[in-house]
Amino acid sequence: MFPELTDRQHRIVALAEELSSRFADRADRYDREGGFPFANLADLRDSGYLRLVVPQRYGGEGADLFEMTLAQERLARGCGATAMAVDMTIHLIGRLAETPSWTEPMVAMICRAVVEEGALINSAATEADLGSPSRGGAPATRAVPSEGGWRISGRKLFVSMAPALRWFLVSATLPPDAETPQGSIGSFLVEAGSPGIRLEDSWSDSLSLRSSASYDLALDDVFVPAERLVERTPIGAPPRPGAPTQMAWFALTLSAVYLGIGQAACDTVCAYARERTPTALGRPIATLPNIQHRIGVMQTALSAARSVLHQTARAWVARPAERSAMTAQIAMAKYLCTNAACDATDQALRIAGGFALTRALPLERYFRDARAGLTHPPNDDAALELIGKHALGM
Structure with missing residues (x-):
């Protein structure tokens, strides 16, 4: 292929x-x-x-x-x-x-x-009041100086792989000091099993990705050695020089995940259509023009999204000097991949009909899982705004 x-x-x-x-x-x-x-x-x-x-x-x-x-x-x-x-x-x-x-x-x-x-390691950044960290704002989680390090208290949401993680990369607000009079936001490398850490399963009955174990992480006066403060940014400071790299690796690899879910739905419903032979029809539903049309729409959108994803990832690797100008292209790839996955899984349900609503086929799981892609930054509105600004030369 x-x-x-x-x-x-x-x-x-x-x-x-x-x-x-x-x-x-x-x-x-x-x-x-x-x-x-x-x-x-x-x-x-x-x-x-x-x-x-x-x-x-x-x-x-x-x-x-x-x-x-x-x-x-x-x-x-x-x-x-x-x-x-x-x-x-x-x-x-x-x-x-x-x-x-x-x-x-x-x-x-x-x-x-x-x-x-x-x-395994994962960031623990999202909070109930903060919303997506990509939108800005200071976390309610607090870190206060302590002898030899810091003590952190707060609560984080959507910490995927929580039961299997070795480290949590926890974002927390630090108090003002002489160098950062407005305070700062730090990223702390917190080891699993540290005293004061508690995991809560708030995810296993969620709509999407139920086995990702995206639990809540509660921290109650957790001590972290000073050297485990791995990043620190003054509140109100411009984005770090590495921000485009963070966006690219996050958005493009996750875009690939949701594209894969969409393609799995398309492959599954194609196999179903080749085998499903209603007695009233006397031949597989794959022979029907309307089924062929729906599958054609699905595969076209998935293939187009894949082309943009691959083009963007290849350009990122081949032209490092141009990476800071690729944010709109990255946002476009993420938008196309996640929406193609959602549309494909929806079409798959329509093609398979009532059987798609049951566990007899994995289509209902693909449909649910694909929806999670819409929640990862950049969200659709932010992605389209970024793409529009780029097209306008702003």
Whole structure:
């Protein structure tokens, strides 16, 4: 399907496809249970998938952004919840590999633990009152100075993979000091199991991605050593130089996940249409022009979104000097991929009719899971505004 890929890229895709096949066999059970798919995580560790994105100097393979979009789309066709959850580690490591904003010892510690132990990390940034961190604002979570470090108290939402994480990257507001009279926002590397940490399952009966374990994280006077304050930004300061890198790795790898969910829905309903032969019709419904039309609309949108996604990720890798000007293109890829996935899963339900509403087919799960893509930044309104400004030369 991708004749233009290198041998290395074909190998990465093949690994993702093999894992995807295993995950697909378990996806319905995990979705029903709403727990975390520990068997999938074990496969990711044992297969070397988690090592792909880690820089070679730490024992990984140094996969670039384009290679990880290829892998993540294929992985999501088997289990969207697992692919979305592991993406939280992937995009963070990818961002640090390209734009190191932490001290070398902290980056090395995280990367080597991923390679040697299959350790996982995720940001804990979203709060109920704050909304999406991408919209700005200071978190209600507070960090206060303590001897040898900081003490953090607050509550975070949507912390995917929570039961399996080694570290939580927690954002918190720091008090004003001489250098930051308005206060600052810090990112703290908080180790799982630290005294004062509590996980609460607020997710397993959610609409989408039920087995991603996107729990709440409560922190009650959690001590964090001083060196674990890995990033600090004054309140009101302009975006960090690495902000475009963070946006690219987050938006494009997650776009690939939701594109994979949409493609899985299209593939599944095509197989269904070839087999479904109502007695009144006497032949498969795949022979009907209206079914062919609907599937044509689905595949066209998915293929167009994939083309933009691949073009954008390839350009990011090939032209690093132009990355700061690629935000509109990144937003376009995210908008197209997530909306193509939502539209495809909706069309799949219409084609399969009543059977699509039951667990006999995975189409209702794809439909639910695809909706989560609309919630990741940039949201549709922000993406379209950014694209419009770029077209207007503003």
